[in-house]
Amino acid sequence: MQQSRPELFDQLTSTILRRYKANSRKTMLDVYHVDRDFIRLEKDNLEFLYENRVDISMILGDPVYSLELAREFLRSSLEFTYNNNQYVHLDQDEQDRLMTMYSAYLRGMKTVLAASRDYEEFAQNFSTLVKEHFKDLSRNISRFFDREPGWQVQENIILKQVVCSEYSPDFQLKLLGLDAQALMAPVLDLGCGKQGILVKHLQSLGLKALGVDRVVSPAPGLFEADWFDLEFKPDSWGTVISHMAFSNHFLFHHRYKNGHPDRYAAMYMRILNGLKPGGSFVYSPGLPFIEQYLPVKKFSIQRRVVPSSRQLPEEIINGSGEQPIVVTVTRTN
Numbered sequence: 001m002q003q004s005r006p007e008l009f010d011q012l013t014s015t016i017l018r019r020y021k022a023n024s025r026k027t028m029l030d031v032y033h034v035d036r037d038f039i040r041l042e043k044d045n046l047e048f049l050y051e052n053r054v055d056i057s058m059i060l061g062d063p064v065y066s067l068e069l070a071r072e073f074l075r076s077s078l079e080f081t082y083n084n085n086q087y088v089h090l091d092q093d094e095q096d097r098l099m100t101m102y103s104a105y106l107r108g109m110k111t112v113l114a115a116s117r118d119y120e121e122f123a124q125n126f127s128t129l130v131k132e133h134f135k136d137l138s139r140n141i142s143r144f145f146d147r148e149p150g151w152q153v154q155e156n157i158i159l160k161q162v163v164c165s166e167y168s169p170d171f172q173l174k175l176l177g178l179d180a181q182a183l184m185a186p187v188l189d190l191g192c193g194k195q196g197i198l199v200k201h202l203q204s205l206g207l208k209a210l211g212v213d214r215v216v217s218p219a220p221g222l223f224e225a226d227w228f229d230l231e232f233k234p235d236s237w238g239t240v241i242s243h244m245a246f247s248n249h250f251l252f253h254h255r256y257k258n259g260h261p262d263r264y265a266a267m268y269m270r271i272l273n274g275l276k277p278g279g280s281f282v283y284s285p286g287l288p289f290i291e292q293y294l295p296v297k298k299f300s301i302q303r304r305v306v307p308s309s310r311q312l313p314e315e316i317i318n319g320s321g322e323q324p325i326v327v328t329v330t331r332t333n
Contacts, residue, residue: 008055009065013072015045020076028084029159032141034134041127050122053113060110066103073102079194079215084161087252088144091226101140105133166193169201172243176282176326177304180205184238184279188212190271191245196222198241228267232274240271240281247283247327254289265290272299275331286325294329302328 023030023037031038049056059065077098081088090098108129116122144158173180180201185208189199192211199211199221209221212230216222227246250268253259268290271281284306291301306324 008052009059009068011048012056012059012069015048016069016072016076020080024080024083026080027159027161028081028088028141031134032138032159034131034138038134039127039130041123041130046123046126047119049109049113049126050116050119053116053122057110057113060106060113066106069106070099070102073105074098075215077102082214085158087249087256088158091228097140101133101136105129108133166195166197167243169198172198172241175306175324176241176243176284177328178241178282180207183207184276186210186237187239187241188237190227190240190242192216192222195219198243228263232270234273235276236274238276238279240275240279240283242281242283244284246271247285247287250287250290251285254287272329272331277331277333280328280330282326282328284324284326286327291327291329298331298333300330300332302330304328 023035026035026037060069074095078090078095081090109126112122112125112129116125141158167175169180183202187199187202187207187209189196189202189209189211192199192213194213194215194217196211196213196216196219199209200219202209203221211222212225212227213222214224214226216224246264246267250261250264253261253264268287272294275281286303294301304326306326
């Protein structure tokens with residue numbers, strides 16, 4: 001029985017998600033080298049595409065459906081990238097570039113479906129299309145490389161795995177030395193993670209809490225955005241929390257020879273100036289290279305060394321090669 005177009009669209013979307021999930025343990029280095037698992041095509045998926053080629057071609061030719069499929073590719077690609085290396089930053093220009101690539105891939109799929117005379121020809125042509133698509137992705141990744149004398153592909157920062165995790169609310173609050181009930185509202189979790197579990201916990205306690213990250217699952221109070229695009233209006237926030245997020249990235253850009261610490265310094269001050277009087281910015285790791293220059297008449301700083309513990313995740317203990325520091329910057333007037 002022929003499926004309806006909405007059903008076929010949902011199945012196409014599910015196929016995209018399944019393939020990304022199946023390859024979620026792969027790395028950016030695997031993408032660069034076009035790992036064979038990326039271009040391996042399951043027979044049942046090929047048969048599904050060929051058997052429904054007429055309706056699928058119409059779906060791919062529909063501007064609304066094709067745009068939504070390209071966006072699904074983009075969203076899955078961003079999540080894959082950020083889960084591999086949290087320091088990779090794909091701004092709107094880079095996202096637009098990826099959207100162009102995925103749109104071209106979908107147009108190529110439509111062409112293959114229409115031009116193939118039989119299943120065998122379709123399978124061969126589609127396999128070629130997939131290989132060329134991943135070669136395009138590989139070339140796109142190589143644009144970020146630092147090609148200095150003696151450079152090695154596997155040593156490039158873009159290909160290194162720098163994972164991040166979503167920790168339990170109790171763990172985060174304990175690590176940051178915070179009493180949830182004593183937090184000044186509203187609370188902003190900057191880099192809240194996909195699920196925003198700390199935000200949801202604070203909301204359950206009756207606090208007005210919001211969270212922002214580059215990829216989030218839809219939920220009240222969670223916003224998907226680039227933190228550089230946020231507007232921190234004066235006297236807006238009672239508490240801003242950023243556990244292993246903003247300051248981690250700032251520290252990376254401060255140390256990375258091709259980083260952009262100036263952008264982070266400007267945003268750091270926007271965050272502080274967005275605090276209410278008595279409000280605090282609580283973060284880890286510490287940023288001593290900028291904290292020392294804060295005006296003492298406007299901000300007070302408290303630093304707390306987190307005791308070494310086997311219970312701490314390895315990325316917290318070893319992420320910066322130093323004993324973790326929690327910093328609370330409070331606006332005093």
